[in-house]
Amino acid sequence: MKQSQVKESSTAELQEELGKYRKEYSDLKMAHAMSPLENPLQIRKVRRSIARMETELTKRELNG
Secondary structure, three states, rough: OOOOHHHHHOHHHHHHHHHHHHHHHHHHHHHHHOOOOOOOOOHHHHHHHHHHHHHHHHHHHHHH
């Protein structure tokens, strides 16, 4: 998810997407541990999307 999409999303949408991305991340990590993924850069992309969403949620909490 791009930063512009993260900023436009509501807090509830971000939390829902965050859950989906965390599940996808764990599935990718498990699949990669069993046999190498065709595109291992997917793991990095998902991990960074999770970080973007968590950062935005924290920023919203602090700003009130």
